[in-house]
Amino acid sequence: xxxxxxxxxxxxxxxxxxxxxxxxxxxxxxxxxxxxxxxxxxxxxxxxxxxxxxxxxxxxxxxxxxxxxxxxxxxxxxxxxxxxxxxxxxxxxxxxxxxxxxxxxxxxxxxxxxxxxxxxxxxxxxxxxxxxxxxxxxxxxxxxxxxxxxxxxxxxxxxxxxxxxxxxxxxxxxxxxxxxxxxxxxxxxxxxxxxxxxxxxxxxxxxxxxxxxxxxxxxxxxxxxxxxxxxxxxxxxxxxxxxxxxxxxxxxxxxxxxxxxxxxxxxxxxxxxxxxxxxxxxxxxxxxxxxxxxxxxxx
Amino acid sequence: xxxxxxxxxxxxxxxxxxxxxxxxxxxxxxxxxxxxxxxxxxxxxxxxxxxxxxxxxxxxxxxxxxxxxxxxxxxxxxxxxxxxxxxxxxxxxxxxxxxxxxxxxxxxxxxxxxxxxxxxxxxxxxxxxxxxxxxxxxxxxxxxxxxxxxxxxxxxxxxxxxxxxxxxxxxxxxxxxxxxxxxxxxxxxxxxxxxxxxxxxxxxxxxxxxxxxxxxxxxxxxxxxxxxxxxxxxxxxxxxxxxxxxxxxxxxxxxxxxxxxxxxxxxx
Numbered sequence: 001x002x003x004x005x006x007x008x009x010x011x012x013x014x015x016x017x018x019x020x021x022x023x024x025x026x027x028x029x030x031x032x033x034x035x036x037x038x039x040x041x042x043x044x045x046x047x048x049x050x051x052x053x054x055x056x057x058x059x060x061x062x063x064x065x066x067x068x069x070x071x072x073x074x075x076x077x078x079x080x081x082x083x084x085x086x087x088x089x090x091x092x093x094x095x096x097x098x099x100x101x102x103x104x105x106x107x108x109x110x111x112x113x114x115x116x117x118x119x120x121x122x123x124x125x126x127x128x129x130x131x132x133x134x135x136x137x138x139x140x141x142x143x144x145x146x147x148x149x150x151x152x153x154x155x156x157x158x159x160x161x162x163x164x165x166x167x168x169x170x171x172x173x174x175x176x177x178x179x180x181x182x183x184x185x186x187x188x189x190x191x192x193x194x195x196x197x198x199x200x201x202x203x204x205x206x207x208x209x210x211x212x213x214x215x216x217x218x219x220x221x222x223x224x225x226x227x228x229x230x231x232x233x234x235x236x237x238x239x240x241x242x243x244x245x246x247x248x249x250x251x252x253x254x255x256x257x258x259x260x261x262x263x264x265x266x267x268x269x270x271x272x273x274x275x276x277x278x279x280x281x282x283x284x285x286x287x288x289x290x291x292x293x294x295x296x297x298x299x
Numbered sequence: 300x301x302x303x304x305x306x307x308x309x310x311x312x313x314x315x316x317x318x319x320x321x322x323x324x325x326x327x328x329x330x331x332x333x334x335x336x337x338x339x340x341x342x343x344x345x346x347x348x349x350x351x352x353x354x355x356x357x358x359x360x361x362x363x364x365x366x367x368x369x370x371x372x373x374x375x376x377x378x379x380x381x382x383x384x385x386x387x388x389x390x391x392x393x394x395x396x397x398x399x400x401x402x403x404x405x406x407x408x409x410x411x412x413x414x415x416x417x418x419x420x421x422x423x424x425x426x427x428x429x430x431x432x433x434x435x436x437x438x439x440x441x442x443x444x445x446x447x448x449x450x451x452x453x454x455x456x457x458x459x460x461x462x463x464x465x466x467x468x469x470x471x472x473x474x475x476x477x478x479x480x481x482x483x484x485x486x487x488x489x490x491x492x493x494x495x496x497x498x499x500x501x502x503x504x505x506x507x508x509x510x511x512x513x514x515x516x517x518x519x520x521x522x523x524x525x526x527x528x529x530x531x532x533x534x535x536x537x538x539x540x541x542x543x544x545x546x547x548x549x550x551x552x553x554x555x556x557x558x559x560x561x562x563x564x565x566x567x
Contacts (some may be wrong), residue, residue: 171406175403
């Protein structure tokens with residue numbers, strides 16, 4: 001039975017933070033789409049899985065290097081989510097929220113089935129060009145794959161923050177997220193920013209697919225990481241970018257601590273439900289999340 | 300009622316800058332705007348007044364493209380703009396403010412005003428990544444224009460402040476600045492002085508007149524304060540239950556029996 005052990009805890013927390021960055025990456029895709037277009041994307045996990053399949057296929061079929069596979073996955077996912085917005089979601093603008101939710105659930109099922117059909121049911125690998133030897137940083141050892149994945153996530157989150165806060169398009173996108181009508185009256189082409197939000201969600205999913213695929217292997221199960229998006233965004237706030245990052249980090253750390261300290265007593269599985277316990281508590285005491293805007297009903 | 304008012308500038312005689320003709324808008328069974336026709340000449344200040352629910356804001360929303368009218372047409376400098384996207388109409392030079400102040404609250408005063416320039420900026424995402432220097436230069440030019448506006452409306456001290464923290468009257472002024480940043484030909488002002496105290500109202504009236512004089516910007520405003528309306532307007536149009544019941548100079552409107560009836564109810 002593990003007693004409290006500083007080094008052990010430190011390992012759990014560090015790992016949790018790195019995993020958390022990867023959760024944050026995926027959650028960002030969800031939040032962006034929700035913020036800009038009010039659509040709830042239940043297929044975010046399947047996006048990640050689909051992107052991972054594409055990347056794995058690139059390596060498998062054409063023996064491409066890791067970075068080329070990642071690039072192909074990004075391009076494919078941008079085109080895919082762009083098309084999806086145009087063909088499926090744009091016609092649903094103004095329809096009840098449930099219509100959009102059902103549409104994304106349908107897309108999720110479609111992607112799972114299609115992936116098995118095309119890529120087969122076996123587990124494929126995405127191989128990062130890094131060694132297997134863990135890297136020791138002080139008392140903590142870090143698997144290189146995880147380290148690289150966390151670095152990729154962090155780099156994208158930083159680049160995105162810069163885009164969102166400092167560039168003209170980022171500012172316009174925030175305006176669209178804040179108030180579509182006013183954004184229109186400012187001359188902002190709102191549908192174009194809807195498309196941009198989905199395209200960004202595509203990029204995020206591709207990166208998420210590559211890093212998660214490299215860690216867990218690529219098969220249908222990979223879509224499960226999408227389930228972690230919900231605790232992350234509920235904790236952080238559905239409409240908050242910073243919330244996605246902080247929520248991701250919290251969920252990563254909490255599930256790791258739970259796995260480290262509770263699994264030995266209950267025989268495993270706490271990793272999967274601990275984030276949801278956290279989510280339910282959050283819903284009860286702070287339903288709009290740590291950084292979310294409280295809903296104000298306008299008359 | 301549509302007599303060519305002597306006061307209006309020459310432009311109206313040939314072609315009005317903005318011609319709203321026979322516009323109607325129904326929401327379900329409610330006739331929010333019914334067969335309204337208004338022409339506005341370049342550089343005019345026109346007020347739209349009327350009791351609550353008269354359809355004033357709906358009319359502005361139709362002009363700026365947020366609502367599609369059921370009937371009628373809107374022409375800007377002779378060009379049909381009915382059914383155009385709001386963003387297109389804004390790009391053509393029609394800016395507006397909103398009744399309940401619609402600033403982007405998470406952003407600074409400067410960011411808000413810069414957003415008003417969005418349609419005047421040309422470098423898109425790819426250009427701004429690839430030609431970073433060019434985009435920077437463009438940005439600097441826009442900043443200079445925005446600085447002029449900030450100075451004109453005396454917002455210098457507030458540049459970096461988040462708009463949510465500002466006093467009410469100042470937020471209204473920032474919203475005016477944001478609309479002007481678009482370099483509009485026409486500004487639609489939805490109750491620019493609503494909820495203001497007397498000093499703030501006088502300031503706002505002054506700015507509206509100054510902007511009109513400095514850039515010749517046409518102003519169409521909805522306002523409840525009759526003192527202000529009569530002071531600054533070239534012409535006044537009165538709506539009641541979606542219909543235009545009168546139009547004329549402030550003096551004419553003040554003595555119009557239909558207007559008095561609409562405001563005070565029928566005499567017994």
